[in-house]
Amino acid sequence: MIDLRSDTVTKPTQEMRLAMFEAEVGDDVYGEDPTVNKLEEIAAHVLGKEAALFVTSGTQGNQLAVLAQTSPGDEIIMERDSHLFYYEGGAASALAGVQMRTIKGIGGAFSLDSLKRAIRSDDIHFPDTSLICLENTHNRAGGRAIPYQQMRSVYETASSFEVKVHLDGARLFNAAAALGCSAEDLASCSDTVSLCLSKGLGAPAGSVLAGSAETIKKARKWRKRLGGGMRQTGILAAPGIIAITKMAERLTEDHIHAKMLAEGIREIHGLSVVNEVDTNIVLVDVSALNQTNGHILEALKKEGILAVAFGEDVIRFTTHYDVSESDIQQTLQKINNILKIQRA
């Protein structure tokens, strides 16, 4: 199987498995797991923040950022298609008691004007705007890398209104690789930043949330309240350290593969690539084929290729380190074959 459903399907490398086996561990709820402490130190350093926290998932990282930086009844602002709004089960409302206000963006980025209009003024009728959430790369925009300057201007605007910024950096290293800057540069445009260790970076589980020591202290308490205080988690932090320190460098390879796939797909009659392929995601519009998404995905599966539906007419392909250049060539060949057979 060539599994292009997501970069979350990556399995831990041999080196990661060995590191798990050998990890020094302790009770992390007592702050005594040396491997977790090391991961948190490295993550804080790489992201240019005072402190970091190892969390169960990207969703937990985002939600802890909301919980630690807002009060019930506040309003938080984000792009309309952001993960935090779209894919987290309404958690910000359910857990933090905040309301989410969305702004329509282009390629995952909203304009400064629309942001300024959305930030509430001081009025007894209005909720308080306490947090702006950015996402880089932007998943539903097809892995778009939001330029540094755009993020910087959002951060400056937010700061001028004394509003905090959280960066959902599930794929922050993909953004950094695509933009030719560092993860720290991008994270410097935020107060808190979350980073997934288990996507393209290949760790089996976990994310990190980084920010000021004070905010991370609050987040740590919220993590415990939510039942996320685990014990000898050095076993999971050990591959996370490898993810951050060694796996980020190779993401460009995934981006090259995604571009190859996109180029090949553009040449196939009836298919069109609808996103700018900045990173490792290719969104393909199949509406011209007059078949349901499910039907096409089934045909692909029979040929040994897995992808996912992304809305009604779009199929998403995601490259990652278990996908080689020859897998991309094979994928293109098989897509071609399927369509030829269907036309014949």
Ligand SMILES: *Cc1c(COP(=O)(O)O)cnc(C)c1O
């Ligand atoms: C994957 C992802 C997350 C986190 O997802 P989990 O499944 O909770 O780890 C958050 N934000 C974005 C943009 C993502 O792509």
